[in-house]
Amino acid sequence: xxxxxxxxxxxxxxxxxxxxxxxxxxxxxxxxxxxxxxxxxxxxxxxxxxxxxxxxxxxxxxxxxxxxxxxxxxxxxxxxxxxxxxxxxxxxxxxxxxxxxxxxxxxxxxxxxxxxxxxxxxxxxxxxxxxxxxxxxxxxxxxxxxxxxxxxxxxxxxxxxxxxxxxxxxxxxxxxxxxxxxxxxxxxxxxxxxxxxxxxxxxxxxxxxxxxxxxxxxxxxxxxxxxxxxxxxxxxxxxxxxxxxxxxxxxxxxxxxxxxxxxxxxxxxxxxxxxxxxxxxxxxxxxxxxxxxxxxxxxxxxxxxxxxxxxxxxxxxxxxxxxxxxxxxxxxxxxxxxxxxxxxxxxxxxxxxxxxxxxxxxxxxxxxxxxxxxxxxxxxxxxxxxxxxxxxxxxxxxxxxxxxxxxxxxxxxx
Amino acid sequence: xxxxxxxxxxxxxxxxxxxxxxxxxxxxxxxxxxxxxxxxxxxxxxxxxxxxxxxxxxxxxxxxxxxxxxxxxxxxxxxxxxxxxxxxxxxxxxxxxxxxxxxxxxxxxxxxxxxxxxxxxxxxxxxxxxxxxxxxxxxxxxxxxxxxxxxxxxxxxxxxxxxxxxxxxxxxxxxxxxxxxxxxxxxxxxxxxxxxxxxxxxxxxxxxxxxxxxxxxxxxxxxxxxxxxxxxxxxxxxxxxxxxxxxxxxxxxxxxxxxxxxxxxxxxxxxxxxxxxxxxxxxxxxxxxxxxxxxxxxxxxxxxxxxxx
Numbered sequence: 044x045x046x047x048x049x050x051x052x053x054x055x056x057x058x059x060x061x062x063x064x065x066x067x068x069x070x071x072x073x074x075x076x077x078x079x080x081x082x083x084x085x086x087x088x089x090x091x092x093x094x095x096x097x098x099x100x101x102x103x104x105x106x107x108x109x110x111x112x113x114x115x116x117x118x119x120x121x122x123x124x125x126x127x128x129x130x131x132x133x134x135x136x137x138x139x140x141x142x143x144x145x146x147x148x149x150x151x152x153x154x155x156x157x158x159x160x161x162x163x164x165x166x167x168x169x170x171x172x173x174x175x176x177x178x179x180x181x182x183x184x185x186x187x188x189x190x191x192x193x194x195x196x197x198x199x200x201x202x203x204x205x206x207x208x209x210x211x212x213x214x215x216x217x218x219x220x221x222x223x224x225x226x227x228x229x230x231x232x233x234x235x236x237x238x239x240x241x242x243x244x245x246x247x248x249x250x251x252x253x254x255x256x257x258x259x260x261x262x263x264x265x266x267x268x269x270x271x272x273x274x275x276x277x278x279x280x281x282x283x284x285x286x287x288x289x290x291x292x293x294x295x296x297x298x299x300x301x302x303x304x305x306x307x308x309x310x311x312x313x314x315x316x317x318x319x320x321x322x323x324x325x326x327x328x329x330x331x332x333x334x335x336x337x338x339x340x341x342x343x344x345x346x347x348x349x350x351x352x353x354x355x356x357x358x359x360x361x362x363x364x365x366x367x368x369x370x371x372x373x374x375x376x377x378x379x380x381x382x383x384x385x386x387x388x389x390x391x392x393x394x395x396x397x398x399x400x401x402x403x404x405x406x407x408x409x410x411x412x413x414x415x416x417x418x419x420x421x422x423x424x425x426x427x428x429x430x431x432x433x434x435x436x437x438x439x440x441x442x443x444x445x446x447x448x449x450x451x452x453x454x455x456x457x
Numbered sequence: 458x459x460x461x462x463x464x465x466x467x468x469x470x471x472x473x474x475x476x477x478x479x480x481x482x483x484x485x486x487x488x489x490x491x492x493x494x495x496x497x498x499x500x501x502x503x504x505x506x507x508x509x510x511x512x513x514x515x516x517x518x519x520x521x522x523x524x525x526x527x528x529x530x531x532x533x534x535x536x537x538x539x540x541x542x543x544x545x546x547x548x549x550x551x552x553x554x555x556x557x558x559x560x561x562x563x564x565x566x567x568x569x570x571x572x573x574x575x576x577x578x579x580x581x582x583x584x585x586x587x588x589x590x591x592x593x594x595x596x597x598x599x600x601x602x603x604x605x606x607x608x609x610x611x612x613x614x615x616x617x618x619x620x621x622x623x624x625x626x627x628x629x630x631x632x633x634x635x636x637x638x639x640x641x642x643x644x645x646x647x648x649x650x651x652x653x654x655x656x657x658x659x660x661x662x663x664x665x666x667x668x669x670x671x672x673x674x675x676x677x678x679x680x681x682x683x684x685x686x687x688x689x690x691x692x693x694x695x696x697x698x699x700x701x702x703x704x705x706x707x708x709x710x711x712x713x714x715x716x717x718x719x720x721x722x723x724x725x726x727x728x729x730x731x732x733x734x735x736x737x738x739x740x741x742x743x744x745x746x747x748x749x750x751x752x753x754x755x756x757x758x759x760x761x762x763x764x765x766x
Contacts (some may be wrong), residue, residue: 097514098735100521161730195519265627266603307716313633314715319595328603328632443520446734456719457541457727 078269101172103369109176113375120152120373121181121380124363127232128153129396139389146442147383149376159317160188167368171197176370181377185230189364190222190438198228198366205378206230209385216430217362217402219287221436230381232393233337234400236422236433237275238333238358243348245327253354254283258306268323268332269303271315273451274436276303276333278359279295288359288436300450307454315455324349336422337399353421353432360433362402394423461646509667512739522735530740536722538741542748545721548635549704552642556650556699557692559643564654564691565684568661582651590645596711597641601631633715649698658684658692693760697753703750721745 115117128137140151163184166429171175171192184192192198203210209230217231241251249262257267269276280286280299313329314320319374321338323329325346334351342349364435367377383392384403391409394401395417401410401424411418439447516522535542567578585593598746600607611617612629620626625636661684669679685692707722726762729738 097524098511098516098518098522101518102520165730167520263635265630310627310715310717319598319712322595322598326599326602326604328598328630427508440519445732445734447519449734452724452727452732453537454716456536456714456716457724 047140049106049209052221061190063405067318099172101168101195103171103174108132108424109363109370109372109374110191110197111372113373113376116373117147117149117376118152118373119149119180119376119380120154121183122156122179123183123232124157125155127155127183128364128399139392143380143383147379149379151380157183160185164188164191167197171195171369173317174369175428177368178373180370180371180373181365181380182368183234183363183365185363186220186222186361186435187444189229189366190220191444192368193228193368194441197369199369199371199374200227201230201367201381202375205375206382206383211406212385212390212403214404214430216360216425216433219433220362220409220438223294223364229366230385231364232384233397234360234362234402236358236360236400236425237270237279238334238336238339238351238353239279239331240324240339240342240349240351241331242324242327242329242346243350245330245348246332249330251331251339251352253356254279254333257333258302258311261395263330264309264311265313266330266331267306267312268314268316268320269312270320270333270335271317271455273448274361275335275359276315277447277451278434278436279333280353281315282356282434283354285356290437296450300454304454307456321336337397340398340420342423346452353429356433357434359419360400360435400425427436451452459615471758479643508739508742510737510741510747514736518733520736524682527736530736531553531744534737536741538721541719541721541724544718545704546748546752547747548639548642548710548718548720549700549706551639552646552703553650553696553700555643556647556694560647560650560654560695564651564658567655568658569663569758579655582648586648587618587766589711590672590708594644594708597644597713598632598635601637601640602630603630607631635714637713638710638718638720641713642703642706645706645709646703650695650701653698654688655690657694661687662707691758693757696756701749701753705745749755763766 049094060170129139129140130136137153140153142314144150152248163182163345167177167182173410189198190384195260213230215233217224217226217234222227239251245266246263249256249260251257251260251263254442257263274288277296277299280302281288282294284295284302286295286299314323316323316332320329320332320334320337321342324332324334325342327348336351339349339351343351365377365381371377384393387403387406387409390401390403393412394403394406394410396419400422407418407424417423425433425440468740477503510524513524513526513528514522515527515530522590538761563582567582570671571578599605602608608631617626617629617631620636621628625639626634631637631640634642652703665683665687666679669683674682703722705722707720707726710718710723722745725738725741728734730739736743
């Protein structure tokens with residue numbers, strides 16, 4: 044920079060405007076701009092500014108004072124996961140929702156805007172933490188997130204008098220989760236069994252009957268996947284170790300992590316996956332993996348090579364739950380919608396379409412009318428033996444949740 | 458540099474009636490800068506301050522976070538996650554080198570040899586952007602499938618023996634190995650290399666090549682002494698545009714990698730969304746930024762291209 048001293052430009056020089064921007068000290072060079080903006084940022088980021096922006100407590104202690112406009116506005120807005128609702132042949136209408144609107148006159152604004160629990164939580168967090176309306180009357184999230192929302196006081200207590208069918212027809216195995224005893228805040232939309240799925244062709248004669256086969260059999264090295272959902276992967280491992288995922292200790296958890304870590308270290312586990320394991324399994328890149336039952340039903344229908352196995356030690360079950368967030372404007376309408384899906388006929392239609400465990404009792408006859416094979420499928424309507432093998436992951440305190448997720452994150456490579 | 462001080466030079470002694478338009482003229486650049494500066498302030502400076510603050514807080518989501526100047530978070534982040542950081546730099550560096558090796562000939566071809574096909578080829582380079590980043594990355598899972606033709610061919614040619622020996626693939630598969638991640642990164646960021654290269658190559662006056670020829674330079678010498686030096690700004694900006702986003706990427710490592718190939722971006726994502734440890738996530742982001750900034754500064758110093766953009 045020192046060798047080259049540009050001449051002081053004469054005002055008449057045609058190059059002056061250009062150099063005015065690039066030559067002089069006070070003029071704008073990229074470097075001075077950078078320096079100025081860094082300086083500015085640093086000044087802004089002075090100690091005062093830094094300490095001014097703490098993050099307020101997420102927990103809502105003020106209570107909810109939302110006005111329920113259900114009587115005046117015949118509407119309810121329902122956020123759900125993709126492919127979690129029956130569709131007609133045109134794939135545009137949802138017959139069960141249309142029937143609900145026809146009967147009650149309540150218009151349902153149905154949005155499939157949930158793809159991932161953690162992302163959805165990130166989306167709702169600012170509004171719920173600030174005590175604002177999310178624009179949603181009914182949301183559908185997995186157990187652990189439902190538990191967190193209840194713990195934070197971000198969802199409303201349901202009015203049992205609006206939920207007669209739901210109260211009567213909810214299956215026993217979903218009645219009393221430890222995070223919402225007696226279902227005061229939530230009702231399950233579907234149950235999600237976590238089982239072991241395999242591709243017969245890719246297994247090439249290797250027998251898979253338990254999680255230990257996945258973790259130890261050298262013939263499956265690098266062709267086994269676990270789920271990136273901590274409760275599913277660790278839950279099955281706890282069962283395999285003979286522990287109860289419903290009441291385990293820190294040491295049990297560490298033992299399960301250590302067991303999985305050993306398999307990661309020797310390259311046995313190829314990946315920790317989200318939903319994307321389905322294509323890997325169908326292609327045969329994965330020979331066996333921990334999988335969600337609804338996906339397995341679908342994969343089985345597409346390919347005869349794919350099947351599932353329930354380990355003798357049992358399997359994990361979680362659920363996606365309907366909740367009414369704070370400040371929702373149409374709570375009563377939302378409750379009527381929940382109750383509607385606990386009537387056998389709509390519940391059967393839904394179960395026939397989405398292939399997950401139906402949490403509603405007494406749908407077998409209705410389901411058999413629509414789809415004989417679905418009615419006999421234990422992954423959709425579990426029989427007593429199947430239900431007895433299901434285990435739910437116990438709810439975690441905030442501290443445990445962070446510590447466990449941290450350990451699991453380290454296991455999955457961060 | 459030191460000769461000119463104060464405001465941009467003005468004509469001497471403007472008349473009083475001239476003063477106000479002059480003054481407006483002097484302020485014009487700043488007014489033009491205002492929207493950009495505001496944008497930077499709101500979407501860059503403020504989030505940076507917010508993140509800086511978050512990185513020295515302690516607490517939990519439930520009880521809230523308070524600034525306690527807990528700088529140990531940074532130290533913990535480094536000691537816990539240095540392998541992921543190294544990996545980020547290594548993979549992004551490898552992808553950048555591959556992008557340069559693949560992109561330079563293509564940019565050269567488009568600039569000098571494509572003729573009337575030039576626009577078509579350029580469109581083809583950009584065309585992948587019409588599809589989502591995620592879909593493009595997922596497509597690589599099909600391309601590199603274990604039993605697929607690509608892996609079969611590589612295996613038959615014993616390429617996989619070499620790469621396995623180097624430790625970038627595992628046995629007879631490519632997916633869920635470092636090689637797959639680097640391939641994904643290379644593919645996804647290749648256009649960011651080609652376009653700046655193309656712009657700087659296309660600007661080179663063809664007569665310079667003729668002149669080099671007249672002075673008895675062989676084609677390779679022409680390239681070495683004329684073309685490449687003139688394209689250096691493109692090389693520098695291309696490598697930066699590739700390296701910087703690649704080192705922060707987490708999608709490729711997530712979809713094409715294994716637990717052993719996770720990068721710094723993955724750690725930040727997990728800490729922020731899953732573990733809900735915002736201070737660690739913020740500290741990791743700053744460390745990543747600082748690391749990239751240091752590498753880029755060194756690189757620009759060495760390549761000495763002040764006029765690169």
